[in-house]
Amino acid sequence: MxxxxxxxxxxxxxxxxxxxxxxxxxxxxxxxxxxxxxxxxxxxxxxxxxxxxxxxxxxxxxxxxxxxxxxxxxxxxxxxxxxxxxxxxxxxxxxxxxxxxxxxxxxxxxxxxxxxxxxxxxxxxxxxxxxxxxSKKEKRLNLELEMKENFTPRELEILKLLCEEKTSKEIAEALFISHRTVEGHKLRIMEKTKTTNTSGIVIFALRNGYFR
Amino acid sequence: MxxxxxxxxxxxxxxxxxxxxxxxxxxxxxxxxxxxxxxxxxxxxxxxxxxxxxxxxxxxxxxxxxxxxxxxxxxxxxxxxxxxxxxxxxxxxxxxxxxxxxxxxxxxxxxxxxxxxxxxxxxxxxxxxxxxxxSKKEKRLNLELEMKENFTPRELEILKLLCEEKTSKEIAEALFISHRTVEGHKLRIMEKTKTTNTSGIVIFALRNGYFR
DNA sequence: GAGCAACTAGGTAGAAATACCTGATTTTAA
DNA sequence: TTAAAATCAGGTATTTCTACCTAGTTGCTC
Known part of the structure; x- marks a missing residue:
């Protein structure tokens, strides 16, 4: 020792x-x-x-x-x-x-x-x-955690708030942007995650360990 | 020992x-x-x-x-x-x-x-x-938490389909009932889980280990 | 058979989300 | 210094969801 x-x-x-x-x-x-x-x-x-x-x-x-x-x-x-x-x-x-x-x-x-x-x-x-x-190598080796969505920082913010049961309007107010902008981000998140509604986004996020 | x-x-x-x-x-x-x-x-x-x-x-x-x-x-x-x-x-x-x-x-x-x-x-x-x-039931009994979801069998079915990204209409078609009935069940589930929208229901279900 | 819970489902409203667009400004990277 | 990406946001239309009603049927229990 x-x-x-x-x-x-x-x-x-x-x-x-x-x-x-x-x-x-x-x-x-x-x-x-x-x-x-x-x-x-x-x-x-x-x-x-x-x-x-x-x-x-x-x-x-x-x-x-x-x-x-x-x-x-x-x-x-x-x-x-x-x-x-x-x-x-x-x-x-x-x-x-x-x-x-x-x-x-x-x-x-x-x-x-x-x-x-x-x-x-x-x-x-x-x-x-x-x-x-x-660590990047490690990431590649770790297939369990491999992902291709590549969210932007803003998208991650929205994702987090969606996982807190927030509506687009509430998110817009929290981030001081238009609710239309939030909806735009949501659409892009849905494209990236291949989901079709808010629940789908939330399911994706929770299943992939984003915000537990 | x-x-x-x-x-x-x-x-x-x-x-x-x-x-x-x-x-x-x-x-x-x-x-x-x-x-x-x-x-x-x-x-x-x-x-x-x-x-x-x-x-x-x-x-x-x-x-x-x-x-x-x-x-x-x-x-x-x-x-x-x-x-x-x-x-x-x-x-x-x-x-x-x-x-x-x-x-x-x-x-x-x-x-x-x-x-x-x-x-x-x-x-x-x-x-x-x-x-x-x-385990959730037992935990509830043991810890005496205020969690009293106590879902009915039908509510559990709906809960499961909600966690599969289904809309009310899709659930209605899957269960051969009216989409209004599904909406009624959803409202009951929201009351029980103290949530305010579909995402909230899904978040509750996934966080509480219902349908991972 | 009275009471109760569960399941069913309709009416009406309004709120929210989704699906298409469009285009602006800013940031980042090549 | 271009090009690309990210961010912002409005228009319009449709669909879906939420809220608050009512109410019939079934099945179970006391």
Missing amino acids: RNNEERIRVAIAEDHQILRQGIVALLEDEENLNLVFDVGDGLELIEKIKENPVDVLILDLNMPKMDGETCLPIILKLYPNLKIVVLSAYFSEPILNFVLELGATCFLPKLSDFSVLLDAIVSVHQKGFYSIEE | RNNEERIRVAIAEDHQILRQGIVALLEDEENLNLVFDVGDGLELIEKIKENPVDVLILDLNMPKMDGETCLPIILKLYPNLKIVVLSAYFSEPILNFVLELGATCFLPKLSDFSVLLDAIVSVHQKGFYSIEE
Whole structure:
């Protein structure tokens, strides 16, 4: 067992119990890593991280109470040098870019191989990044998460609001645009997802793990 | 610790290391379960199960060397009384039917809550079956939630078709009733689920595991 | 057989969504 | 600096959905 000072301090925020437990169990076997804590939601994460500084944070995007997207900027403001590996059930180019803009160091699909996660942790800590090319390869390998829809950022916003039971009018008001524009976006989303109505869009989004 | 004879003997075949490790770690904490072995592919599964009889097998559909679909019939022929809980990243009605035809006892999405998996293991062992609808009923009783959907059989039929992107008219034609009747059922469902439109109904159904 | 829940279905309105268009401005990428 | 993509939004017509009514039939139970 190495000295704790030399080991990479890692924390996990992931609400899915089985995955979190799996990551915990596997990381505990890595002797160059020091697993500091694991939590199941964003609020708990913010509390814990204040008392337990870490080098690398594994962060799930979709969590209860406070999601990853929300707490990522908060935490990064407190600890600008923290490296964050974001996990998401859904993996796409637009989300990748969005997450990196938020300040994440790396973005991986939830069902990545453990070896990839391990590489990512070590790489973001030592080099400050994890090769996007590599994660792209991983994406291609992971047929389960392969997708071709390629939503634009605006479409993703609309998609999210549709999954919150919002009507076009309500979405228009929330985004300060015309309801006709929202309808236009919806039509394009329907084309991309090969669906024919709002329910179809919602079904697609939920089945593909967008906004659980 | 209970007597081993009384505990449900469980085995896991799942190639995704993190998930497998997570399930292993969580099942080991359950004192009425006896985790006999865990493997990462179908060939290993067949070897191990010959020497280590179990009551319930948790089986991933997509595995290297030999996938779940292939080894399920083989194993079931050797052990006709074995209960098999199939996991899959994909969850849909056709796959469900396919898997049940193969002889599986239960079919769950990979990213189910651990509590659901646990319920499934106990239920298939004791009662020989498990359905997500049932788990919801039991949860409702246990947690005393204010959820009182209590759908009628007809409402469940409509709910299912709504989750297949069908319009009221299409549902009416499928069930040989008036589209006005379908609309009436939809209104009742919206009341019960406290939703305000079709998307809301679908979101409710999918989030609560009705028809994934 | 009275009461009840479930299923059926019609009337009328208005709201919302969908299917076609069109074209503008802005952003991004080649 | 073009070309392409994304975003915005209006027109018009049709379909679908939602809301709030009423009300008949069946089947079950007390």
